[in-house]
Amino acid sequence: MDKILVQGGHPLKGSVTISGAKNAALPILSAALLCDGPNTFSNVPDLRDIHSTMELLSHLGARCEMADHTVRVDAAGLNNHEAPYDLVRKMRASILVLGPLVARLKRARVSLPGGCAIGARPINLHLRGLELLGATIELSHGYVEAVCEQLRGAEIYFDMVTVTGTENLMMAAALADGTTVLRNAACEPEVTALADVLNAMGARIQGAGTPDIVIEGVARLHPVEARIIPDRIETGTFMAAAALTNGDVTIHGAEPDHMEAVIHKLRRAGACIEVRNDGIRVQGCAPLHSVDLKTLPYPGFPTDMQAQFMVLMSVARGSCLITETIFENRFIHVSELHRMGADITVTGNVALVKGVSRLSGAPVMATDLRASACLILAGLIAENTTEVNRVYHLDRGYESLERKFQQLGAAIRRVKG
Numbered sequence: 001m002d003k004i005l006v007q008g009g010h011p012l013k014g015s016v017t018i019s020g021a022k023n024a025a026l027p028i029l030s031a032a033l034l035c036d037g038p039n040t041f042s043n044v045p046d047l048r049d050i051h052s053t054m055e056l057l058s059h060l061g062a063r064c065e066m067a068d069h070t071v072r073v074d075a076a077g078l079n080n081h082e083a084p085y086d087l088v089r090k091m092r093a094s095i096l097v098l099g100p101l102v103a104r105l106k107r108a109r110v111s112l113p114g115g116c117a118i119g120a121r122p123i124n125l126h127l128r129g130l131e132l133l134g135a136t137i138e139l140s141h142g143y144v145e146a147v148c149e150q151l152r153g154a155e156i157y158f159d160m161v162t163v164t165g166t167e168n169l170m171m172a173a174a175l176a177d178g179t180t181v182l183r184n185a186a187c188e189p190e191v192t193a194l195a196d197v198l199n200a201m202g203a204r205i206q207g208a209g210t211p212d213i214v215i216e217g218v219a220r221l222h223p224v225e226a227r228i229i230p231d232r233i234e235t236g237t238f239m240a241a242a243a244l245t246n247g248d249v250t251i252h253g254a255e256p257d258h259m260e261a262v263i264h265k266l267r268r269a270g271a272c273i274e275v276r277n278d279g280i281r282v283q284g285c286a287p288l289h290s291v292d293l294k295t296l297p298y299p300g301f302p303t304d305m306q307a308q309f310m311v312l313m314s315v316a317r318g319s320c321l322i323t324e325t326i327f328e329n330r331f332i333h334v335s336e337l338h339r340m341g342a343d344i345t346v347t348g349n350v351a352l353v354k355g356v357s358r359l360s361g362a363p364v365m366a367t368d369l370r371a372s373a374c375l376i377l378a379g380l381i382a383e384n385t386t387e388v389n390r391v392y393h394l395d396r397g398y399e400s401l402e403r404k405f406q407q408l409g410a411a412i413r414r415v416k417g
């Protein structure tokens with residue numbers, strides 16, 4: 001298995017270009033199942049999760065190919081309603097084929113994704129929404145089976161904000177008879193990006209990006225060409241790294257409007273951030289200060305940035321509380337940060353982080369994507385060498401992470417295992 005070695009102590013300097021967003025690309029690739037004919041999506045990040053999704057869509061009968069960050073998906077041959085365990089277990093976002101399959105084929109049999117390192121990750125709200133749209137749902141042998149004659153519009157209220165739940169039901173409702181209203185819907189930019197692609201396909205969706213989304217069902221959708229939005233979590237990871245190393249980095253290709261909560265917290269922690277026409281410039285203005293943080297649905301501070309922010313706080317002046325409200329077990333990185341000398345105490349979903357003067361390099365590993373990114377960041381400022389193991393989690397979500405850090409002057413390299 002590959003590992004990444006980081007020699008700490010090099011301030012990051014220069015510029016970096018952000019890739020397309022994994023969490024926008026995955027639902028959009030599934031949306032291609034809703035129409036016949038060739039869809040073309042550009043700026044798709046070349047990641048393991050993208051290839052897993054293409055494998056799943058091919059299994060369902062779609063034709064998929066990727067070249068130079070452009071993915072073509074043609075679901076004219078969609079003929080299989082079953083997403084098997086072996087493909088779904090590789091990636092939780094596979095559940096996003098459920099809505100499109102029920103809408104197109106009137107039936108779906110999709111393996112339940114189950115939990116993962118960060119928490120239980122239930123899909124009860126997706127299933128209840130599909131029932132309200134008229135599908136009959138059964139759970140058996142680890143699979144969800146959904147059938148319907150024709151989906152019909154309904155009013156659906158989400159008890160919790162769910163990103164993939166909102167996306168699944170928006171895709172299903174796009175081809176339902178009548179009007180669907182989603183209340184307390186997720187407002188994440190990736191939801192808006194999906195709605196934009198569906199509308200370009202001929203769907204009638206209003207209100208995406210707000211908690212009330214209204215979808216007037218249409219009889220059919222047509223293929224499109226679309227570009228995937230920039231990855232706001234990759235952007236935030238590089239912003240955090242620049243501030244942490246007391247560096248000076250300009251981030252190109254990012255969308256500053258999606259970064260407000262992260263920019264706000266980094267500024268309060270002492271980073272100097274300038275939003276310019278050619279990118280976001282982040283300069284470390286040492287020392288960093290402790291600031292409390294709570295993860296929330298968008299536009300709140302993203303759970304996917306909590307681990308990276310914790311590294312900053314672990315070497316900031318003072319103490320702070322970091323509260324994780326989205327996932328019940330998203331402090332996997334804490335025990336590894338302890339091994340590097342951090343002073344963090346976790347009680348339930350709250351971490352008390354007392355800033356220390358330095359971290360020291362150590363062999364570490366994490367079983368989650370953003371926790372792995374956090375350990376790379378810690379390695380950038382730690383004394384001596386940090387060895388980050390199990391980097392296949394990173395490869396699910398960051399394209400060329402070590403190459404991008406090398407360009408900024410970090411002493412980082414991958415060792416093939």
Ligand SMILES: CC(=O)N[C@H]1[C@@H](OP(=O)(O)OP(=O)(O)OC[C@H]2O[C@@H](n3ccc(=O)[nH]c3=O)[C@H](O)[C@@H]2O)O[C@H](CO)[C@@H](O)[C@@H]1O
Binds near residue numbers: 304328
């Ligand atoms: C709101 C939120 O920040 N969602 C994050 C979540 O999206 P993802 O779509 O994976 O997760 P959801 O948004 O669906 O889940 C949010 C919360 O709702 C609960 N839930 C969800 C669906 C359901 O049917 N029943 C239920 O109880 C989950 O357990 C969780 O506590 O993980 C992604 C990967 O880290 C992040 O990019 C998203 O920002």
Ligand SMILES: C=C(OP(=O)(O)O)C(=O)O
Binds near residue numbers: 093
């Ligand atoms: C945890 C993540 O992804 P997934 O939902 O695919 O597990 C993430 O993007 O941080």
